[in-house]
Amino acid sequence: MARTRDWVRSSPGTHIWLLVIGVTSLVIASASEGMGQFLVHRTSSNIHQLNEHPLPSLLISGFWIERPSSFLLYVVLFELLHANVERWTGTVRWLLTVGGAHIAATLASQELVLLAIEGHQLPRSMTHVVDIGVSYGLAAAAGVLTYRLRPPWRHVYLAAVLIFFGIPLLTGATFTDFGHAIALTMGFAAWPLTPAATEGLLPEEEHGRDRAGPAEEPPPGRDPDSRQER
Template identity: 30%
Template sequence: MNPSAGPAAPTRRVDLRAVLSDVGRTVARGWIAIAYAVVVVAVAVVLWAQPTGTTDQYLEQFSTNLDNLTERPLSVLVSSAFVISTPGELVLVGMLLVTLAYLQRYLGVLGVFLIGVAGHVGATLVVALGLSAGIFHGFLPESVVSAEDVGVSYVLAASMATAALFVPRPWTWPYLAATWAFFLFPVVAGVTFTSVGHTTALLVGTCIAVLGTRFVRADRAGRLPERSGVGRSLGRLATDERR
């Protein structure tokens, strides 16, 4: 060892027990996340208890396909965010529970609502425009106007991308890359309209995270009003990052 060299930089180790404890406390206080997850699971249980044909009919009614968006856009935009079609999607609901709880912790209930709406509505509208253009130009069959599109994945994609804002360094970029890979992996098997929606939701969340990072830097420099909601929320985030 070179005696003239300075002290070695401390290595960061992940304390799994501390991480799990923090997740548990955050979820327990994330009432909006818990409420959303409970409603989604309750709706799923009721739907799956119906005969197969009846379940399919409800899924078609709740879907944000072109037919439904034309006839009753507001109701299907809301209802589709509370419906999952397969039991496997319960994993996504669990991921959403944790992610939204952290969003509530750092950005508040309004932040959770705005990010969820931006991801879900933004992705849905981009998909609808893409499908309409594809049908108009003959790239897609007209049958896609009734294609099923329900679930929490657009909300989850936007929320998880935004969550990069409070992932501590040096894990921020690996986390964001893993999030993108998770949602876009199905593209390897072929591009679908849902992959377009996920890409849109990821872009929404990533843009919010980038803008939020700038606000955190501004808060550290004392350029945000101390009594503003943004100042308080991002001030807590900046304090946690320094720990």
């Protein structure tokens, strides 16, 4: 219990987010089919809602999932991705990264939908498409986590992430697939927000420092910058 409590305290944002998603999932699961459909459309960040309620729709859409039965899967993903990134970078930097990616990916993907509608490639009903969920934030966290892993695991993980998000993008991509690609790219671009970057270290240097351990304190009375010749 103590370890679980410490883990939750070390990543409060992740677990508050999970708690809210759990509540909204219960709401959808207990609602009638008609009410459930109303809720997912009303809380979507689609073109219609972005035009009517831009800020609320951007924020609220990140706290709902369309299928409550998937909640346990999201719990696992949050613990693997969000919790580890938040513990490493801190809550504020984690929130800037995943929140910024969620907003940017949502706006960019819906702009693609709008262009496709205007080009008569999609029906106008797509302005009301369901666009809720937490996957853009998860994609951004997956990108940031690349820098936390040590070689050669980093390269294996990076290849797996690129394959997972790249295959849908290259085989009949939807607006959601484009959003995932944008969010993942923003996660990769968030290296300057990581602790190692703020100390001026490259990813490899950070892990080298971890292996080396803390530097020894100089003996009392000795200048730590002095050099002995031999």
